Amino acid sequence: MTSAEWANRQYFREAYTTGVHGWGVLEPSPYAVEFLRHVRKQVPGGTLLDLGCGEGRHAFAAAQLAFRVTAVDYEARALRRAREIGAKSRAPRVEFRQANALRLPFPPATFDVVLDYGCLHHQLKSDWPRYKSGLLRVLTVLR
Numbered sequence: 001m002t003s004a005e006w007a008n009r010q011y012f013r014e015a016y017t018t019g020v021h022g023w024g025v026l027e028p029s030p031y032a033v034e035f036l037r038h039v040r041k042q043v044p045g046g047t048l049l050d051l052g053c054g055e056g057r058h059a060f061a062a063a064q065l066a067f068r069v070t071a072v073d074y075e076a077r078a079l080r081r082a083r084e085i086g087a088k089s090r091a092p093r094v095e096f097r098q099a100n101a102l103r104l105p106f107p108p109a110t111f112d113v114v115l116d117y118g119c120l121h122h123q124l125k126s127d128w129p130r131y132k133s134g135l136l137r138v139l140t141v142l143r
Contacts, residue, residue, distance in 0.1 A: 008122050009074070017077055026085070028061035032117050039113050040065050046112035049138065051101055052119030056082030056094060062115065063092035070111070072099040102130055109140040 045066050050059040053071035055078060063069045071094050073079055079096045099105050101119050114135050123131050
């Protein structure tokens with residue numbers, strides 16, 4: 001693990017341990033919701049991967065729009081919090097899994113849509129080609 005990866009892991013571990021961070025927890029971004037509504041017209045009821053899902057705000061929004069959602073994050077504390085939020089709010093079903101964006105544990109052509117709202121910019125630029133090829137591998141649209 002590079003020092004940049006280690007620093008990212010420490011940052012997110014601290015953010016999800018303390019709950020002190022600079023992004024929303026419950027309300028999805030209006031930009032993400034607009035994107036989801038647009039994509040829903042093209043793949044109604046499709047499969048969606050929420051990459052770097054954090055506490056699940058965009059995963060729950062996608063599920064409410066009838067996507068079948070798998071949400072991943074590498075920080076277990078974020079996933080635990082997302083499951084708690086989902087249970088308390090009786091949100092639509094979302095499958096939460098721990099995974100690394102650079103090593104997605106899914107077969108090829110698993111998802112119709114990938115939503116990344118805050119993951120890519122935490123990757124090292126040298127890892128961008130691997131990141132991109134992993135996403136393209138799990139997308140159905142390009143098959």
